[in-house]
Amino acid sequence: MKPVPFDEAETYEPDEGWRRVSMAGSDRFSFEWFEKPPGHTSPMHDHANEQVCLCLAGELTVVTPDDSVTLAPNDSVLLESDEPHRVENTGEELAVGLDVFAPGRSFDFWTDREE
Secondary structure, three states: OOOOOHHHOOEEEEEOOEEEEEOOOOOOOEEEEEEEOOOOEOOOEOOOOEEEEEEEEOOEEEEOOOOEEEEOOOOEEEEOOOOOEEEEOOOOOOEEEEEEEEOOOOOHHHHOOOO
8 A cells, every 4th residue: 555645745746836746656657636726728738549538626727729618626537648648737726636637647747857
């Protein structure tokens, strides 16, 4: 067993107010808790990992080149491997979500990427 207390987990803030917390996981899957301030949008990006985005609080809109879906609390969406997407907080309050990646990944995706 490998517990990861939330207050001791690795964190990363790609942009001001957009905080990500690395939860328990492995090289086969990983979980990242995140919060986004109102109006924040991640850049359009893709990755080899499949991703499930689960909205825990607030409102998140997931946009792909072909579609978009707005998630309310407890709604989720699957993003296929290499599917371009961005995630926006389109609500008026702080949005909180959980991303699940398979295979697992680290924050290196954000820290090592070229814009």
